[in-house]
Amino acid sequence: MIKESSVLTIDVGGTCLKMAEFQVDNSGDSITLMSYAVKEYSSELAEENFPEAFAQAFKALIEENNFISRQVRLSISSLHAFQRLSKLPPLLGNRSRAAAVVEGEAKLTVPYPLEEVLWDYQLIKHTKTYEVEAESTGEEDAPAETITETVEELEALFVALKDDLASAICGTLLDAEMEVLSVEVSPTAMYNAARANMFGEDSCDMILDLGGRGSNLIIMDGERVFIRAIPIGGNTITQQIAKEFTISFDDAEEMKRKHGFVALGGAYEDSDSEVAATISKIARNVMTRLHGEINRSINAWRSMYGGNRPQRLFIAGGSSIIPYVPHFLNEKLHLEVNFLNAFPVINISELIDKEHLLEYAHVLTPLIGLGVKHIRTCPIEISLIPKVIQKDRDLQRRKPYFYISAAVAMLLLLVFYGGVSANAYFHWRLTDSNRKTLEEGEKINSILKDELRKRDNSKVLYEALRDIAKKRSNWIDVLNELQKCTPSNMWFTQIDGVTNFTDQAAAAPQVQQPMDDGMGDMPPEDMTGESMNAPAAPPQEIKWLRLKGHSLVMQEDDPKTVEDHFQENLLKSSAEAGSVFEVTKNHDNKIEGYKNPALTLGSGKDNVTSFVIYVRLKTAISQ
Numbered sequence: 001m002i003k004e005s006s007v008l009t010i011d012v013g014g015t016c017l018k019m020a021e022f023q024v025d026n027s028g029d030s031i032t033l034m035s036y037a038v039k040e041y042s043s044e045l046a047e048e049n050f051p052e053a054f055a056q057a058f059k060a061l062i063e064e065n066n067f068i069s070r071q072v073r074l075s076i077s078s079l080h081a082f083q084r085l086s087k088l089p090p091l092l093g094n095r096s097r098a099a100a101v102v103e104g105e106a107k108l109t110v111p112y113p114l115e116e117v118l119w120d121y122q123l124i125k126h127t128k129t130y131e132v133e134a135e136s137t138g139e140e141d142a143p144a145e146t147i148t149e150t151v152e153e154l155e156a157l158f159v160a161l162k163d164d165l166a167s168a169i170c171g172t173l174l175d176a177e178m179e180v181l182s183v184e185v186s187p188t189a190m191y192n193a194a195r196a197n198m199f200g201e202d203s204c205d206m207i208l209d210l211g212g213r214g215s216n217l218i219i220m221d222g223e224r225v226f227i228r229a230i231p232i233g234g235n236t237i238t239q240q241i242a243k244e245f246t247i248s249f250d251d252a253e254e255m256k257r258k259h260g261f262v263a264l265g266g267a268y269e270d271s272d273s274e275v276a277a278t279i280s281k282i283a284r285n286v287m288t289r290l291h292g293e294i295n296r297s298i299n300a301w302r303s304m305y306g307g308n309r310p311q312r313l314f315i316a317g318g319s320s321i322i323p324y325v326p327h328f329l330n331e332k333l334h335l336e337v338n339f340l341n342a343f344p345v346i347n348i349s350e351l352i353d354k355e356h357l358l359e360y361a362h363v364l365t366p367l368i369g370l371g372v373k374h375i376r377t378c379p380i381e382i383s384l385i386p387k388v389i390q391k392d393r394d395l396q397r398r399k400p401y402f403y404i405s406a407a408v409a410m411l412l413l414l415v416f417y418g419g420v421s422a423n424a425y426f427h428w429r430l431t432d433s434n435r436k437t438l439e440e441g442e443k444i445n446s447i448l449k450d451e452l453r454k455r456d457n458s459k460v461l462y463e464a465l466r467d468i469a470k471k472r473s474n475w476i477d478v479l480n481e482l483q484k485c486t487p488s489n490m491w492f493t494q495i496d497g498v499t500n501f502t503d504q505a506a507a508a509p510q511v512q513q514p515m516d517d518g519m520g521d522m523p524p525e526d527m528t529g530e531s532m533n534a535p536a537a538p539p540q541e542i543k544w545l546r547l548k549g550h551s552l553v554m555q556e557d558d559p560k561t562v563e564d565h566f567q568e569n570l571l572k573s574s575a576e577a578g579s580v581f582e583v584t585k586n587h588d589n590k591i592e593g594y595k596n597p598a599l600t601l602g603s604g605k606d607n608v609t610s611f612v613i614y615v616r617l618k619t620a621i622s623q
Contacts, residue, residue, distance in 0.1 A: 006069040009370035011186055012169060014079040015212030016040040017057040020367040021067050024375060031371050032347040037061045038360050043249055051168035058172055072178045073370040075189040078229040079214045082160040083185060084109050085226050085305065102156055110160045118384040119160040126224050127152050128306060157225060159185055159382050166386040174392060183384040186366045187216045187227045192378040193342040193369030194220060206310040207340055210319035215290065217297050221308050226301045230293045232286065234319035240282045261323035262287055283322060291332045314340035316365050342368045474621045481580045485569035490562045492549035497542035501595055501614045541620040553607040563611055567594055570615060582618040
């Protein structure tokens with residue numbers, strides 16, 4: 001792969017797209033920033049279809065700027081990725097064993113199936129010093145001797161990215177005739193930019209990338225690195241503002257940019273503007289949550305990985321310029337807080353407006369890391385090339401072989417044509433001799449089709465008769481289930497089937513169907529054949545049972561009536577598999593499928609109750 005003298009770096013952020021073009025100097029040891037551009041996505045489209053939002057922003061920046069490079073280095077927001085640091089056992093230089101151990105650790109670490117993601121890792125070796133007390137010499141007054149031991153430890157930084165997202169983004173670049181050289185995530189690009197500027201060399205430094213839809217925390221301790229994505233960013237503040245003032249997300253974002261700052265807290269006075277004061281308190285609450293996540297990350301770094309305590313904090317990202325963010329972090333973390341400046345490692349073209357560049361310097365750090373990677377080997381070399389790019393590279397590499405293969409194929413086609421012509425004449429004669437046999441076979445096939453059609457007609461008739469036979473037991477199942485649910489001191493004087501329950505049905509059912517044995521009424525003997533052939537009435541669907549009867553009150557101190565016990569039995573029966581009734585409780589704890597419009601309670605010595613109850617059937621019965 002031949003490198004051009006320039007490279008286009010693209011950082012696909014959570015809320016905006018950043019692009020910068022770098023020119024490689026003649027020596028090949030340094031790069032110069034020639035141009036840059038930043039464009040925000042459509043907020044609604046970014047939530048619903050992120051690849052489409054990226055495609056629109058990318059096409060707009062290409063049309064608005066004169067980028068000349070066709071080679072691209074790409075970084076994607078950690079919002080769509082996963083990264084984690086894991087400890088590995090000593091591998092003693094065995095590379096095959098190292099690869100097996102790392103792949104096994106990746107299966108445990110990456111929360112997605114490995115075949116659905118692009119994943120890579122970076123091995124990090126470091127030495128750790130332990131002080132151990134030596135064994136006692138036996139003398140009582142002799143002090144225990146302390147021995148210092150140095151142990152080499154091995155860690156792996158795993159990075160995983162969904163293959164479908166990377167393929168969609170790289171597909172847009174391929175459609176624009178771009179050549180993708182590398183793909184990684186924004187935190188690794190930012191880490192490489194910081195290390196190129198000697199951050200974290202002599203002390204444990206920390207970078208906080210405050211983005212729109214999330215933040216990244218990067219701890220640099222010599223050769224060691226710890227990266228964690230935190231789902232709290234500038235959009236979290238915007239969402240709280242929109243909720244507080246009951247406005248749209250876009251209006252809340254504009255209000256945040258116009259009035260937003262982090263409240264100082266303590267004895268400081270609030271702003272004179274009530275809107276600004278409210279927004280500042282919202283911002284402080286969100287930053288307090290972020291501070292809690294930062295503390296948890298530092299504790300995990302120190303306790304789980306034995307890392308040193310960070311000494312300095314550098315901030316970057318679109319939300320880092322909210323007023324008083326450095327003051328808040330300095331107050332909470334008790335660390336020196338500064339903006340991350342990665343520009344000393346690159347040159348800046350005289351054609352660039354420095355004051356305009358200053359407005360966007362806090363979001364361009366990943367682009368600098370990608371540019372540095374174009375001219376030198378970086379501490380973290382993560383490669384997340386999707387399959388669509390690998391296929392394109394393989395295609396470009398195999399093109400000469402395709403041309404040679406095409407020429408050989410043409411020659412083979414000529415030879416093949418001669419053989420096919422001779423073979424075609426032979427097959428023509430063979431076909432003519434077998435035509436009569438084919439016609440006889442078609443006649444037999446026609447007879448078989450007729451027989452199959454008759455079989456299918458008989459099958460339809462059989463299915464219809466089987467369905468009729470099944471319906472014979474419908475009423476028997478209903479009465480058996482009703483008997484199981486009826487208390488011993490309750491009896492029915494009349495059971496009717498109705499099509500539906502309405503307010504009028506409480507007085508008289510819409511359709512009253514006396515229960516039969518499923519065979520229907522037999523026609524009178526003197527019925528003429530003409531009346532037998534009269535069209536039958538359309539079948540009616542019985543969906544409810546109307547139950548009339550009485551109950552005997554056995555215990556006066558029972559708070560529940562016999563009808564209440566009957567209702568509970570129906571609820572239990574309806575919950576069982578195969579039940580014929582549909583009596584349930586809705587989300588308001590009200591009973592559905594059970595109506596008791598008429599109930600006459602016994603009084604005095606008369607302990608007999610009369611009732612009319614409607615119960616809904618789970619499956620309607622045709623009559």
